[in-house]
Amino acid sequence: METRDYTFPAGRPASGRALAGVVGSGDLEVLLQPAGDGVTRIVVNTSVDGKGAVWDALLLRVFGGELLPAANIVINDCGATPGVVRMRIEQAYEELQAGRAA
Numbered sequence: 001m002e003t004r005d006y007t008f009p010a011g012r013p014a015s016g017r018a019l020a021g022v023v024g025s026g027d028l029e030v031l032l033q034p035a036g037d038g039v040t041r042i043v044v045n046t047s048v049d050g051k052g053a054v055w056d057a058l059l060l061r062v063f064g065g066e067l068l069p070a071a072n073i074v075i076n077d078c079g080a081t082p083g084v085v086r087m088r089i090e091q092a093y094e095e096l097q098a099g100r101a102a
Contacts, residue, residue, distance in 0.1 A: 001045070001046070001047060001049070002044075002045075002046050002048070002049045002050075002051075002052075003043065003044065003045050003046075004043070004044040004046070004052060004055055005041070005042070005043055005044075006041070006042040006043075006044070006059050006063075007039055007040070007041050007042075008039070008040045008042070008059075008063035008064065009038065009039060009040075009067060010035070010038055010039055010040040010063075010067055010068055010069060010070035010071065011038070011067035011068065011069055011070060012038075012069055012070065013034045013035060013036045013069060013070045013071075014032060014033070014034040014035070014069035014070060014071040014096055015034070015069065015096050016034065016096055017031075017032060017033050017034070018030075018031075018032045018092040018093070018095035018096055019031055019032075019092070019095075020032075020088045020089070020091035020092040020095065021084075021088040021091070023076045023077075023078050024078060026078065026079050026080060026081075026084075027078055027079075027080050027084065028075055028076055028077040028078060028080040028084065028085060028088060029075070029076050029088070030073060030074075030075050030088045030089055030091070030092045031073065031074040031075075031076075031092075032071045032072075032073050032092040032093070032096070033071060033072045033073075034069075034070065034071060034072075035070040035071050035072045036070065037070065038070050039070060040063060040068060040069075040070055040071050040072075040073065041071075041072050041073070042059060042063075042073045042074075042075065043073070043074050043075070044059075044075045044077060045074070045075065045076050045077065046075075046077035046078075046079075047077065047078050047079060048077065048079050054082060058082045058085055058086065061086075062086055062089055068093060069093070069096065073089075073092075075088075075089075
């Protein structure tokens with residue numbers, strides 16, 4: 001089990017909470033909560049050790065460009081591929097945009 005922490009610049013606070021995905025064989029869940037300080041903090045809990053460079057590159061691609069809403073994000077991973085990780089993050093933000101935030 002490995003835990004990784006990240007911080008990225010962000011825009012305005014997220015408008016609510018969102019959940020995307022489930023923890024299970026080969027998948028992951030993304031839990032998103034608003035943050036109020038213009039920063040997105042991400043904690044990755046993964047069952048796959050030694051993939052730090054992959055996580056670094058993936059999250060930099062997602063959060064290193066256009067500013068997304070400020071959030072505290074927890075990603076609980078059970079061996080998902082980078083494509084699934086990105087899709088789940090995007091789904092969580094789409095939940096906010098669609099007004100389905102909890």
